[in-house]
Amino acid sequence: MNGKDAIAGRWSIGELARASGVTVRTLRHYDEIGLVPAGGRSASGHRRYTAADVRRLYQVRALRSLGMPLGEIRELLASAPEDPAAMRAVLTAQLRRLTVRAERTQRLIEQVGGLLRRLDEASMPDSDQFMTTLEMISMLDAYFTPEQREELAHRRDELGAEAVEQARTWFAELVEQLLGHMDEGTPAGDPRVRDLVRRWDELGAGFHAEGASGERTAAAARLMWQEHRDRLSAALPWPAEKMAGLPAYLERARAAG
Amino acid sequence: MNGKDAIAGRWSIGELARASGVTVRTLRHYDEIGLVPAGGRSASGHRRYTAADVRRLYQVRALRSLGMPLGEIRELLASAPEDPAAMRAVLTAQLRRLTVRAERTQRLIEQVGGLLRRLDEASMPDSDQFMTTLEMISMLDAYFTPEQREELAHRRDELGAEAVEQARTWFAELVEQLLGHMDEGTPAGDPRVRDLVRRWDELGAGFHAEGASGERTAAAARLMWQEHRDRLSAALPWPAEKMAGLPAYLERARAAG
DNA sequence: GGTTGCACCTCTCGTAACGTGAGGTCCTAG
DNA sequence: CTAGGACCTCACGTTACGAGAGGTGCAACC
Structure with missing residues (x-):
């Protein structure tokens, strides 16, 4: 409330907060990290802001309103003027x-x-089925890296609808056989299991495989997983309890190989 | 690496992490906050996850991949099954x-x-001019509440281009007079200043004013601020130092009134 | 038998940008 | 003389983990 100081171009933290629309805490924070330091202190230790400080504050708030982090704002204001x-x-x-x-x-x-x-x-008949769908979403997600998603986006137009349908049955058969081996207690190290797992892994990671005949189908399967994960999982007929065990079974088969 | 436990449906934290694609730290975090608690502990204190835990983890990851915060996921999983x-x-x-x-x-x-x-x-002739633009952006921003922005969006189509141009000169005149008073050292409590400030505030906040004659122009001015803040600030001829003092001057005039 | 190495454990601090007290000081009006 | 504001400095809470430090248990290897 020091009128003389205000007229002389020196604002208290509260005055500046009201005038600029930021909170007092924010001003103290900016002072603390040196982004908008108060030009000086009064005899009693209160912050006094100068006209130059006010300009800097407005610049900071403008850049902040564009979504920039404070660190970058600091760097920019340190180099931008020239x-x-x-x-x-x-x-x-x-x-x-x-x-x-x-x-x-x-x-x-x-x-x-x-x-x-x-x-x-x-x-969706019951909510349990829906929960299964949720589980499948992240289960299938775990087998694609971000780079593979990029790839899939590029290849989207090269594939037709009938290839997708064919891939679904191909994939279903693969899962069916794996679940069967799990049920029968086939050890994960069994050659038949490891062969199935190899095919599974080629689906998820084998983007550079040079196979010619099944290539189109495999690509379609990968695409289907990416684009229609939730619809796919809903279309799968296996109970959730069984599916839940599958990733660990695959993992053990890989370790055994 | 305990094969028997794994076959019996109990996973170590590392096995589960590899199979599900999350980090060990994340699993410990979920255990810590009770979101996916480990079903049990081994004799040596190691976490052992059951098949039910694995299902729950997949559900959590799926919901998380949709951008939901963990707290809501917890609530949802507590009530959703039924x-x-x-x-x-x-x-x-x-x-x-x-x-x-x-x-x-x-x-x-x-x-x-x-x-x-x-x-x-x-x-933009020089970068200083650009900085001034930045300052004006947040300066003008400070005089609009989010609700007012909503209003402006609705009224967008009711206004014409010539009203905007008229508003610009009207606004320029207002600022010109205020800066003049600041230069001459007119106290903020002066009736002339307070009258100007009243007009300024009506611009920013007077959405329910019933004035008939100037209503259209005032609405256009508000719109202009919102839609063309940066272009407006670049078009204003006053130096940044002067503009920077304006908000505080307005604030003092309001306090005096 | 010692040692290396690995998987696991429990703290604890750090992240971005402040919000929200807690407890103390300064200053002014009544 | 005292009540009320405005200001001060810690310091913890927020999200969803990442990144260590320092310790334990267990297997293999020299």
Whole structure:
């Protein structure tokens, strides 16, 4: 409430907070990390902000409102005044980040929307079946790396619908045989099991396999997993308890090989 | 590496981590917060996971991959098995959250894109001018609440282009007079200043003012601020040092009134 | 028999950007 | 003289883990 100081261009932390629309805590935080240090202190230790501080605060808030982290804002304000190219670079980087985030969010929206649609279509008889669907989603997810997802996105248009259908039966047969071996107690180290696991792994990781005949079908299967994971899992006829044991069985078979 | 335990359906934390694709630390974290507690412990204190634990882990990971926070996942898994409506409610809420995030991200993309365009068009003679633009962005931002932004979005189509142009000169005149008073050292409590501040505040907050004549112009000015903040600030002829003092001057005038 | 090595254990600190007290000081108006 | 504000400095809480430090149990190898 020191009118003279205010007229002389020196604001208290509360005055600045009200005038700029940030909280007092935020101003103290920015002071603490040296992003917007108070120009000085009063005799009693109160922060006094100068006109230069106020300008800097507004710059920081503007960049913050564009979603930039404080660390980058600090770097930018340290170099930008004499270097407009730095500003362009940082804005471009920020735009890239935002675009990536937008794409990720969009994918999530589609996934959640897909689940909701199936829930509303009452194609889900009981909630246990739905939980099984959830389990399958992350189970199948565990077998794709981010790079493989990239690849799949590129190959999307090269594949037809009938290949996808063929892949479904091919995949179903594979799982069926594996579950059968589990039921019969076949050791994971058995050559027949290991052969099945090899085929499974080629599905998930074998993007550079040179096989010619089954290549198209395998690619379609990979695509199907990526694009229709939840629909696929709902179409699978095996009980959840059995499926839950499958990843560990595969793991043991690999270790034995 | 205990093969017997594994075959009996009890996994060590490392085996489960490899089979499910999460880290050991994550499993310990889920155990710690009770989200996926280990079914038991071995004699030496090592966690042993059962098939039921594995199922629960897959459910958690699936929901997590949809962007849900762990707290909600916990609540959902506590109530969902007997209540499919809860699942629908949670998925709907998640979809809403994701939509809000997508819209926010989209707005940021447009803002950053706009700044980049102006930087590339070389309409920015020096970087200092650009910094001033940044300051103006958050300065004008401070005078709009989120609700007012909502309002503006609804009124967008009711206003014409010529009203916007008229509003610009009207706003410029207002700022010009305020800066003049600041220069002359007119006390913030002066009636003339307070009258100007009243007009300023009506711009930002007076959405329910019943004035008939200037209403259209005022609405256009508010819209202009919202939609073209950065272009507006670049068009304003006043030096940044002066503008920086304006919010505090307004604040003191309000306190005096 | 000692030692290496691996998988596991329990703390505990760190992350981004502040929010939210707790407890103390300073200053002014009544 | 005292009540009320505005200010101060710690310091913990938030999310979902990552990254160590330092210790234990158990197998194989020299």
